[in-house]
Amino acid sequence: MSRDAVIRVSVSPGEVRVAGLVDDRLEAAWIERPFQPDGVGDLYLARVSAISPAMSGAFLTLSEGLTGFLPESELPPPRRPIAKALQDGLALPVRVTRAAQGGKGPRVTARLKPPELALAEGARAPALLKRGDDAALRLARAWDDAPIITDGAAMAAGLRANLDHGRITLHHGAVFDAELEEAFAELASPRVALPGGASLTIHPTPALTAIDVDAGSLAGSRDGVAHERMNIVAAQEVARQIRLRNLAGAILVDFAGLSVRRRDALVAPLAEALQGDPLGPQLLGMTRLGLMEIVRPRIHPPLHEVLGLPPTALTLGLAALRQALREVSARPGTPLRLVAAPELVQALAAAPQALDTYRLAAGRTLVLLPDRELRLGEERIEELPA
Incomplete structure (x- = not known):
């Protein structure tokens, strides 16, 4: 580095x-969010709850209310069919390799190292043995x-x-x-500005993520060279946004202003831009419609699932706590209240760990006041009336 x-x-x-x-x-x-860890790297002594030969795997109870999926390929050697290797009720040490995301539970492996296996000795399944990094x-x-x-x-x-x-x-x-705060705020938006008025728009769907390039001031221009240069800049930003937002699975990129034939010139720049990604995404090539196909491993949840798109009530509530702490630092001892839409207040009330952390840092409780006239995003922090 x-x-x-x-x-x-x-x-x-x-x-x-x-x-x-x-x-x-x-x-x-x-x-x-420490009170909602994604679980990647967590070690469990799990219990086999259902074997699914049709899916070449088994469902395991990791802890109360949490089920993971163990693919047959992640069984320890010797390699055997899942139905012969496991039986219902068996206790099995596993590690989470992919967080719950996209409506699917976590994925696990039973291929563990001796120090990891040692942690399971004497434990009773199901049990969390150790948190991941x-x-x-x-x-x-x-x-x-x-x-x-x-x-x-x-x-x-x-x-x-x-x-x-x-x-x-x-x-x-x-x-x-302030610049870094703005950069993180931009990651919660589907739009990414590019030079010359061009932009990216990122559209996550359950099946794939679509990234659309808009040519901005070049729209309608017949200058193919200028379009190619703009798209090369866009390709570099596409690769960066994929990393920053942790986009994964199938990703399609629709570049702007070039015929399908001329888009071939963008394959090499996009492939080069993706090379710095630690997850090693693969550029599969271009479809007959001129869309670039990328596949990237799913491990941690994408940022849009963490924050929500648009941001959820919890995301906005945690941002309000952060702002309230800044105001407390500027005016020590000042009692504050957060006036917000009822759903935001409810989201924070369901995250007592966050409110406790605020109270310890600020030295007093933040009063939460629901206001049915307010919408999400219209919350405000006020000095508590005497």
């Missing part, structure tokens, strides 16, 4: 935002020489327990500046 790389970890009530910057440009982004630690290990700056004391302590202490700085104050 470049010497000009840095990792910034912003900790706020109910949410951790991780930014990887190279030469001050956002190149990696993660948003996690969080986003900050994953990025820190991937960018193994990048300094890490965080505003969370517990986060700093956790990172120091696993990494060289000299890499980690506990910063007293916000670690996201």
